[in-house]
Amino acid sequence: MEYAVETLSLTKIFSDWWGRERVLAVDELNLKVSYNEVFGLLGPNGSGKTTTIKMLLGLLYPTKGKAFVLGGDGSDPKINARIGFLPEESYLYRYLNARETLDFYGRLFGLPAKVRKMRIEALLDMVGLKAVANRPVGTFSKGMARRIGLAQALINDPDLLVLDEPTTGLDPIGTRQIKDLILELKKRGKTILLCSHLLADVEDVCDRIAILYGGKIQTEGQVKELLQQTNKKQITTDAISDTAIEKIKQIIQQEQAHFDISSPMDKLETFFIKTVTTAQHEALPTSGAVSSTNISGFLSSEVSAEDILDKLVSASISEKTSSKETPTTEQVVPVETPEPKPDEDVLGKLTESSKPAETKPVEGEAARPGPPKSDKQEQIKKAILDQLTTRSPQGVPRTKDQNADSELYRGPQGGQTDNPQAGDQGDA
Amino acid sequence: MHSIWAVATNTIKQALRLKIAAVFIILLIVLLPVMGLTTTGDGTLKGQLQTFVSYGLSLTSFLLCLLTIIVTIYSLTSDIEQRQIYTVLTKPIRRYQLLLGKLLGVILLDVGLLILFSAIIYTITIYTPKFINASEAQRAEADNEFFAARINLTPVEIDITQEVLDTYKKLQASGQLDEMFQDMSRKEIITQLTNQKQLEKRAAAVGRDLLWEFKNVKPTDPNGSLFIKFKYDVSGISPSDLPVYGRWFIGDYQYIRYGVQGETPVYDGVHSHSIQTFHEIAVPAHVVPKDGHLAVGFLNVPVNNTVVIFSEDPKVLYKADTFTANFIRAALLILLRLIFLACLGILAATFLSFPVAILLCLVIFLTASFSSFCLESFDSLSEGISNIYRYTVRPMILLLPQFDKFNPTKFLVPAQLLSWFLLTKVALSLVCIKAFLLFSLGLLIFSFREIAKIII
Numbered sequence: 091m092e093y094a095v096e097t098l099s100l101t102k103i104f105s106d107w108w109g110r111e112r113v114l115a116v117d118e119l120n121l122k123v124s125y126n127e128v129f130g131l132l133g134p135n136g137s138g139k140t141t142t143i144k145m146l147l148g149l150l151y152p153t154k155g156k157a158f159v160l161g162g163d164g165s166d167p168k169i170n171a172r173i174g175f176l177p178e179e180s181y182l183y184r185y186l187n188a189r190e191t192l193d194f195y196g197r198l199f200g201l202p203a204k205v206r207k208m209r210i211e212a213l214l215d216m217v218g219l220k221a222v223a224n225r226p227v228g229t230f231s232k233g234m235a236r237r238i239g240l241a242q243a244l245i246n247d248p249d250l251l252v253l254d255e256p257t258t259g260l261d262p263i264g265t266r267q268i269k270d271l272i273l274e275l276k277k278r279g280k281t282i283l284l285c286s287h288l289l290a291d292v293e294d295v296c297d298r299i300a301i302l303y304g305g306k307i308q309t310e311g312q313v314k315e316l317l318q319q320t321n322k323k324q325i326t327t328d329a330i331s332d333t334a335i336e337k338i339k340q341i342i343q344q345e346q347a348h349f350d351i352s353s354p355m356d357k358l359e360t361f362f363i364k365t366v367t368t369a370q371h372e373a374l375p376t377s378g379a380v381s382s383t384n385i386s387g388f389l390s391s392e393v394s395a396e397d398i399l400d401k402l403v404s405a406s407i408s409e410k411t412s413s414k415e416t417p418t419t420e421q422v423v424p425v426e427t428p429e430p431k432p433d434e435d436v437l438g439k440l441t442e443s444s445k446p447a448e449t450k451p452v453e454g455e456a457a458r459p460g461p462p463k464s465d466k467q468e469q470i471k472k473a474i475l476d477q478l479t480t481r482s483p484q485g486v487p488r489t490k491d492q493n494a495d496s497e498l499y500r501g502p503q504g505g506q507t508d509n510p511q512a513g514d515q516g517d518a
Numbered sequence: 519m520h521s522i523w524a525v526a527t528n529t530i531k532q533a534l535r536l537k538i539a540a541v542f543i544i545l546l547i548v549l550l551p552v553m554g555l556t557t558t559g560d561g562t563l564k565g566q567l568q569t570f571v572s573y574g575l576s577l578t579s580f581l582l583c584l585l586t587i588i589v590t591i592y593s594l595t596s597d598i599e600q601r602q603i604y605t606v607l608t609k610p611i612r613r614y615q616l617l618l619g620k621l622l623g624v625i626l627l628d629v630g631l632l633i634l635f636s637a638i639i640y641t642i643t644i645y646t647p648k649f650i651n652a653s654e655a656q657r658a659e660a661d662n663e664f665f666a667a668r669i670n671l672t673p674v675e676i677d678i679t680q681e682v683l684d685t686y687k688k689l690q691a692s693g694q695l696d697e698m699f700q701d702m703s704r705k706e707i708i709t710q711l712t713n714q715k716q717l718e719k720r721a722a723a724v725g726r727d728l729l730w731e732f733k734n735v736k737p738t739d740p741n742g743s744l745f746i747k748f749k750y751d752v753s754g755i756s757p758s759d760l761p762v763y764g765r766w767f768i769g770d771y772q773y774i775r776y777g778v779q780g781e782t783p784v785y786d787g788v789h790s791h792s793i794q795t796f797h798e799i800a801v802p803a804h805v806v807p808k809d810g811h812l813a814v815g816f817l818n819v820p821v822n823n824t825v826v827i828f829s830e831d832p833k834v835l836y837k838a839d840t841f842t843a844n845f846i847r848a849a850l851l852i853l854l855r856l857i858f859l860a861c862l863g864i865l866a867a868t869f870l871s872f873p874v875a876i877l878l879c880l881v882i883f884l885t886a887s888f889s890s891f892c893l894e895s896f897d898s899l900s901e902g903i904s905n906i907y908r909y910t911v912r913p914m915i916l917l918l919p920q921f922d923k924f925n926p927t928k929f930l931v932p933a934q935l936l937s938w939f940l941l942t943k944v945a946l947s948l949v950c951i952k953a954f955l956l957f958s959l960g961l962l963i964f965s966f967r968e969i970a971k972i973i974i
């Protein structure tokens with residue numbers, strides 16, 4: 091029980107009908123995910139991510155090697171009871187409505203009716219589908235289906251959450267919400283195995299990552315270690331006077347270091363969410379993108395959902411593994427509305443959002459001190475460029491480490507272009 | 519159990535909401551009352567009732583069989599093909615529980631629909647006599663020969679094998695064999711001789727009598743009636759509307775055969791009936807002796823002036839149960855069939871794709887529905903070829919259930935008792951053995967199958 095997920099030379103070879111070996115999907119994979127870790131499994135399409143996950147969960151049988159999940163076999167019901175799984179697409183029963191879908195999965199876990207009902211409402215609230223809870227999920231857009239898929243994975247308050255491409259089809263708000271949820275779950279002692287090729291998502295939430303290619307791990311390590319430029323420092327301040335900046339310049343010049351000053355940029359994600367939230371506060375009518383009409387509602391009650399789940403779990407949050415709920419703890423949970431304080435927290439996070447540092451584990455690198463506020467237009471242009479190349483200032487050669495992970499290295503850029511795209515799909 | 523139940527209810531919802539079941543339900547709900555209004559049968563009340571029950575129940579059975587096959591297979595294959603199974607099997611549910619859940623769902627759906635449609639058929643059947651102008655005689659006929667569940671006894675068979683062999687030898691010795699039966703194998707000649715002999719035993723020349731022996735005749739109601747069912751035929755050319763007069767003796771076998779005086783009276787009556795259709799004569803049940811050993815005698819009255827032949831042996835019938843009870847058992851018989859098909863569907867769906875599985879199950883269903891036809895056609899093949907079939911195809915057909923042999927309408931139309939004993943026997947062989955084996959095999963395949971592997 092050392093690791094939440096452990097694979098020992100896990101190998102999967104797909105053979106054709108005649109038994110001839112055709113595709114080597116996963117090759118001698120040794121993966122170790124510790125408890126209470128957010129682990130990102132990255133890799134281009136067809137690199138074996140999904141195959142690995144399916145082997146972990148017993149949907150595919152390994153050709154060679156073994157996989158342990160929560161210290162046991164991934165197809166054992168006892169282990170399954172502690173796993174939440176979101177497959178690469180939300181495969182749902184078209185004819186069930188959102189509430190029935192969750193009820194069906196809840197019943198597979200044998201949750202008592204009371205608990206089920208309460209969790210379903212909380213989860214529907216959280217994923218913002220309460221208003222459409224009685225519509226067949228077959229009529230849902232991709233993003234809405236994704237949300238219900240996520241809710242489905244959380245119905246048992248899992249110890250291990252396996253998310254395969256969780257943010258595909260989601261709008262930026264949904265993406266952001268999933269990221270916040272992942273961090274929140276981590277705080278509560280859960281383990282999350284995240285599988286994605288949207289690098290910004292991974293970078294924002296993962297503690298450790300592994301990059302797969304050709305079914306093999308190419309690189310593995312702590313996100314901070316892999317990405318941090320230890321040969322650089324970044325200082326972010328409030329708007330300070332030109333004289334102060336001059337003084338700082340002098341100090342830096344004394345150190346004979348290269349420097350660059352600009353105003354920090356909002357991330358496009360943050361900007362998008364701010365705009366939508368403002369629109370909602372003004373109660374502008376929206377043309378049917380149902381999922382986004384409820385945003386304030388579900389975001390504010392996200393914490394309430396977590397709260398309820400928290401209460402459901404008798405074991406303390408710091409406990410790493412054994413936070414399995416028992417039916418006896420259920421009475422503790424009257425359906426109560428969220429406490430106001432956490433509400434504000436989340437709302438605050440999402441609405442103010444002028445401090446990108448808050449959402450980024452790699453703190454302080456997103457912003458740079460800017461030059462005098464004159465020539466604003468010029469500055470912004472330059473700042474955009476800076477923002478996009480945050481961690482590759484001109485002239486400074488990359489370290490060996492960084493070169494190896496050049497893809498990840500361009501993380502923020504990917505994030506800023508990918509997210510709105512995802513949003514488009516979700517609203518379409 | 520909770521997970522089995524969850525899957526079961528989901529399967530039912532799937533069948534109902536995807537309108538698979540709706541098609542069948544609407545069809546039956548429309549067709550059954552229409553049939554009830556339009557069927558006339560042979561013009562008599564009994565005939566109308568028989569026709570309606572026969573067609574109504576057969577149609578219900580056939581459509582429910584199709585529905586069962588389709589729903590079972592669709593439910594499992596669509597889960598696999600549309601991959602909802604990924605999210606289901608990663609929940610705490612074992613694979614056998616998933617299959618059991620699907621099976622349970624389909625069976626519950628079947629039970630519900632069967633109750634609905636049986637109730638419709640039953641109601642129409644029961645209320646038809648009330649809305650129809652029929653003579654008292656017709657009503658009585660319907661009451662006796664349709665609204666009942668009667669035990670159907672056949673006479674003790676007389677062993678004629680030795681007699682046939684003797685004749686064969688005699689013919690062989692006298693060299694007449696080749697003359698009489700040209701180019702026939704020994705087996706075929708024996709069969710033909712046996713038929714001849716049997717016919718001889720059932721033919722009565724003018725003034726001659728015939729006697730049949732019945733054992734275990736135990737009417738439940740000693741004040742009720744006993745029915746002798748028979749069909750006349752005559753030798754030579756005779757107008758078919760010409761009635762045959764027959765004098766019937768029914769009573770203690772010991773007395774009629776050997777003249778030993780018994781305690782029970784002997785029925786003695788002359789009746790005239792048309793030829794080539796089945797008729798029944800009602801006899802008071804108190805003629806049956808205590809030991810149940812009954813004799814039925816027929817005397818060809820000289821008026822007939824022709825040889826009277828019974829194309830098959832007469833039968834003794836008496837009421838043993840109510841129509842309602844028989845009807846319920848007939849519905850249960852259909853249910854057993856549906857359970858078998860559901861298990862068959864599960865097995866097919868575990869390793870085949872939707873269209874192929876449907877095709878396989880339909881072939882098996884149809885073969886089982888015409889199993890006696892298939893078996894007979896193999897039997898009538900000439901010996902050389904039939905040996906190959908005897909050891910290959912025949913056992914396979916015998917492994918299949920024989921739906922036609924235990925067809926519910928076969929019992930309800932002639933008001934024949936479908937006993938609990940027979941029902942249990944069918945349940946044991948059809949469900950407890952055959953269906954169970956199919957399901958276990960399906961489970962075995964499903965357990966070892968890689969669910970996420972896409973097979974093209």
